[in-house]
Amino acid sequence: MTDYTNQSDPAIQTRLLASGLPTPCYIIDEAKLIANGQILKELQDATGCKILLAQKAFSNYDLYPVLAPYLAGTEASGLYEARLGAEEMPGKECHVFCAAYREEDFEELLLYADHIVFNSPAQLKKFGVRAKNAGKEIGLRINPECSTQEGHAIYDPCAPGSRLGTTLAQWQREMTPEYIALLDGLHFHTLCEQGSDALEATLQAVEEKFGFILCKMKWLNMGGGHHITRPNYDRERLKNCICHMRDTYDLEIYLEPGEAVALNAGYLLTRILDMVQNGDTTVAIHDMSPACHTPDVIEMPYRPPLYSSGEATEKAYTYRLAGPTCLAGDVVGDYSFDTPLSEGDLLLYEDMAIYSTCKNNTFNGMPLPDIWEAKKDGTYRLLARFEYKDFKYRLGRK
Numbered sequence: 001m002t003d004y005t006n007q008s009d010p011a012i013q014t015r016l017l018a019s020g021l022p023t024p025c026y027i028i029d030e031a032k033l034i035a036n037g038q039i040l041k042e043l044q045d046a047t048g049c050k051i052l053l054a055q056k057a058f059s060n061y062d063l064y065p066v067l068a069p070y071l072a073g074t075e076a077s078g079l080y081e082a083r084l085g086a087e088e089m090p091g092k093e094c095h096v097f098c099a100a101y102r103e104e105d106f107e108e109l110l111l112y113a114d115h116i117v118f119n120s121p122a123q124l125k126k127f128g129v130r131a132k133n134a135g136k137e138i139g140l141r142i143n144p145e146c147s148t149q150e151g152h153a154i155y156d157p158c159a160p161g162s163r164l165g166t167t168l169a170q171w172q173r174e175m176t177p178e179y180i181a182l183l184d185g186l187h188f189h190t191l192c193e194q195g196s197d198a199l200e201a202t203l204q205a206v207e208e209k210f211g212f213i214l215c216k217m218k219w220l221n222m223g224g225g226h227h228i229t230r231p232n233y234d235r236e237r238l239k240n241c242i243c244h245m246r247d248t249y250d251l252e253i254y255l256e257p258g259e260a261v262a263l264n265a266g267y268l269l270t271r272i273l274d275m276v277q278n279g280d281t282t283v284a285i286h287d288m289s290p291a292c293h294t295p296d297v298i299e300m301p302y303r304p305p306l307y308s309s310g311e312a313t314e315k316a317y318t319y320r321l322a323g324p325t326c327l328a329g330d331v332v333g334d335y336s337f338d339t340p341l342s343e344g345d346l347l348l349y350e351d352m353a354i355y356s357t358c359k360n361n362t363f364n365g366m367p368l369p370d371i372w373e374a375k376k377d378g379t380y381r382l383l384a385r386f387e388y389k390d391f392k393y394r395l396g397r398k
Contacts, residue, residue, distance in 0.1 A: 010307075012029060012031075012374065013267070013307045013308075013348055013350075015374075015378070016267055016269060016348055016374065017269070017307075017346050017348055019269075019380065021269055021370070021372055021380065022370060023269050023270050023271040023287050023288075023346070023369075024268060024269060024270045024271070024286075024287050024288040024293060024369040024370075025268070025269050025369045025370040025371070025372055026266060026267070026268055026352060026353075026356060026357055026369050026370070026371045026372065027266065027267040027268075027269060027352075027372045027373070027374050027380075028060060028063060028262075028265060028266050028353050028371070028372070028373050028374065028383075029264075029265045029266065029267070029353075029374050030063070030066055030373055030374060030375050030376045031374075031376040032264055032265035033063060033066050033067060033261070033262060033265045033353075034066060034070075034376070035229075036070075036229040036260065036261055036262065036263060036265060037066070037067055037069070037070030037071070037261070038070065039228065039229050039235075040070050040071065040228060040229070040257075040260065040261065041069070041070040043228065043235065043238070043239065043242075044072070046239055047239050047242040047243055047246070047253070048246065048252075048253070049242045049246070049252075049253040049254065049255060050072035050073075050093070050252070050253070050254050050255075051070075051071055051072055051254075051255050051256070051257065052071065052072055052073050052074055052075040052093065052095055052254060052255070052256040053067060053071050053073070053074045053075065053085075053089075053256075053257075053258065053261050054075045054224045054256045054257060054258030054261075055074055055075065055076055055077070055081045055084060055085060055258070055358075056077050056081070056258055056355075056358065057224075057257075057258025057259050057261070057262065057354045057355055057358070058258055058259075058261055058262040058353055058354055058358065059081070059084065059357070059358045060353070060357055060371065060383065061084060061088035061089075062373065062383045063373065064088045064089045067089075067261065068089050068092065071089075071092065071261070072092060072093050072254075073085065073089060073092035073093030073094055073095065074086075074089050074092065074093070074094055074095070075095045075096070075097070075224075075256040076094065076095065076096040076097075076112075076113065077096070077097065077098060078096065078098050078105070079105045079108060079109050079112075081096070082094055082096045082109055082112040082113045083108075083111075083112050085112070086111075086112035086113075087112075093114055093115065094112055094113050094114055094115070095113065095114070095115040095116075095117065095221070095254070095256065096109065096112075096113040096115070096116055096117065097117040097119070097139075097141060097187060097189075098119070099119045099163060099164060100119065100120075100123060101118075101123060101127055106127055106130070110130075110131065110134045110136065113136065114136060114137060115136065115137040115138075115139065115184075115185075116131045116136050116137070116138060116139070117138075117139035117140065117141055117185075117187045117221065118138070118139070118140050118141065119140075119141050119163075119164065119165065119166070120166060120170070121140070121166060121170065121171070121174035121175055121179065122174070124138070124140055124179055124182065124183075125179060128179065128182045129182065132182055137184040137185065137218075137219075138182050138183055138184050138185075139183065139184060139185040139186060139187045139219075139221060140166055140175075140183055140186060140187065141164065141165045141166060141186075141187045141188065141189070142165050142166050142167075142171070142186050142187070142188050142206070142209075142210055143157065143158060143162060143164060143165030143166060143167045143188070143190075144158065144165075144188055144190065144202060144205040144206045144209055144210070145158055145167055145168075145205065145209070146158055146190065146201065146202050146204075146205035146206075147159060147190075148190065148191065148194060148198040148201055148202060149191075149192055149194070149198075154300075155192045155300075156190075156192070157189055157190050158190050164189070165188060165189075168209045168210070171210075171213075180213070180216070183217065184217065184218045184219060185217050185218055185219035185220060185221060185251075185252075186210065186213070186214065186217055186220055186221070187220075187221040187223065188202070188206060188221070188222065188223055189222075189223025189224055189225065189256075190202050190223065190225070191223065191224070191225025191226060192225045193225060193227050193259060194225055194226070194227060195227065195230075195233055195234055195237075196226070196233065196234045196235070196237040196238040196241060197234065197237065199222065199226065199238065199241050200237060200241055203222075203241055203244070203245065211249075214245075214249040214251065215249050215250070217249070217251060218251070218252060219251055219252040219253070219254060220245055220249070220251045220252075220253055220254070221253075221254040221255075221256065222242075222245075222253065222254065222255050222256075223255070223256055224255070224256045224257045224258055224259075225257070225259075226238065226255055226257045226260055227257075227259065227260055227263065228255075228257055228260040229260045229261075229263045229264075230260075230263060242255075258354065258355075259354045259355075262353035262354050263351065263353075263354065264350065264351050264353075265353040266350075266351065266352040266353025266354065266356065267307075267348050267349060267350055267352050267374075268288055268293065268294065268348070268349040268352040268356065268369065269346060269347075269348055269349075270286040270287055270288035270346070270347050270348075270349065271286060271287050271344065271345070271346055271347075272284050272285070272286050272341060272342070272343055272344060272345045272346075272347065273285050273286060273287055273324060273343065274343060275341070275342065275343060281320055282318070282319050282320065283319065283320045283321075283322055284319045284320070284321050284322070284341050285322050285323070285324055286321060286322075286323065286324075286347060287324060288323060288349070288369070289323030289324060289325050289330055289363075289364075289366050290322075290323050290330060290331065290332045291323060291325055291327050291329070291330045291361075291363060292323070292325065292360060292361050292362065292363050292364070292366040292368075293323075293356065293360050293366075293368070293369055294332075294349070294352065294356050294360075295355075295359050295360065295361065296355045296356075296359065297332055297333075298329065298330075303332070303333045304332065304349050304350070304351065304352070305349070305350040305351055306321075306332075306335055306347060306348070306349050306350065307347075307348040307349075307350055308337070308338075308348075309335040309336060309337055309347075310335065310336045310337070311334075311335075311336060312334035312335065312336055313336055314336045315336035315337050315338050316336070316337070316338060316339075317336060317337045317338070317339065317340050317341065318334060318335070318336040318337075319334070319335060319336075319337070319341055320333070320334050321333065321334075321335055321347070324366075325363060325364040325366060326364055327363070327364075332349075357371055362390070362391045362394065365391055367386060367387075367388075367391070368386040368390065368391075369386075370382065370383075370384065370385050370386070371383040371384040
């Protein structure tokens with residue numbers, strides 16, 4: 001994950017640090033969600049495309065009413081997300097893609113999703129007729145085998161041996177006219193936090209390999225990974241890409257970003273519990289655990305932006321920031337500050353609305369942080385508070 005500086009007005013960070021909210025807690029910025037939504041709405045108005053919220057990145061449904069005016073609907077990765085999108089953004093489209101659907105889930109899934117995308121010809125053959133008979137729009141995910149990512153192959157759907165999407169060779173071997181006739185559209189998802197130049201390169205591969213079938217389709221879903229709301233994102237190039245595919249093949253175009261919807265719209269407020277000196281390293285242990293509360297920090301890994309800080313040694317005082325669990329690697333990274341840190345100080349991590357509340361966990365019995373909304377009128381609304389029972393009931397009977 002790239003460390004993009006938060007572009008919000010610094011006044012909100014100052015206000016959050018003085019808010020008196022309990023730590024650790026997530027804070028979702030209503031005004032920033034609206035600003036992101038306005039950018040996405042402008043893109044849809046200019047090109048006729050439809051933009052869906054990829055719930056895998058942001059699932060805080062209390063904010064769905066804020067986002068709904070700017071989006072065409074939701075995208076889900078399975079049954080529960082599909083139900084969440086259908087229930088919490090009613091009247092909007094509900095799309096779902098899963099690498100492999102379970103037989104015992106599929107009938108219920110048909111109650112919520114209106115667009116169902118299959119990962120392989122085998123899954124299409126197993127469930128496609130049933131979905132079609134239920135009145136659903138059917139898609140197949142393709143793999144254009146065009147890798148545009150560097151440095152994190154774990155997030156590259158076009159990496160060699162990928163399980164995601166149907167390659168041209170698989171299509172030619174397994175897709176018969178009978179099953180092609182089931183399809184309303186194609187889907188690809190190849191990007192991760194990338195610009196429209198990467199999409200442009202991907203589309204060239206899509207056209208070279210699958211152009212012969214695009215003209216027979218109703219829609220094309222270009223997936224997620226588009227950092228549309230990033231300040232330096234080339235939205236004009238994106239518009240050109242959308243319009244080219246729309247006009248060349250007479251297609252309805254979908255995008256399903258997650259991060260772009262909630263980029264820079266969240267914070268994690270934490271308090272320093274202890275200072276530990278080990279040789280030349282000073283460690284500040286705070287009540288936020290990266291292993292539990294921001295797992296992508298360790299999984300990807302990446303260094304999250306932190307308000308009023310710099311790279312190690314950039315400012316006068318450098319500290320290693322870490323969490324309180326038993327995991328030796330429960331470490332965020334090294335940051336520097338203009339003034340010394342001490343026990344009780346507050347720190348504010350930025351860009352924490354995405355892949356945080358939807359991926360956190362209770363390892364070591366760590367309590368989950370509260371979730372608050374920072375409303376545009378300057379007030380705060382508690383969205384969720386977690387207790388011992390939330391930890392316990394994930395592990396056994398109620």
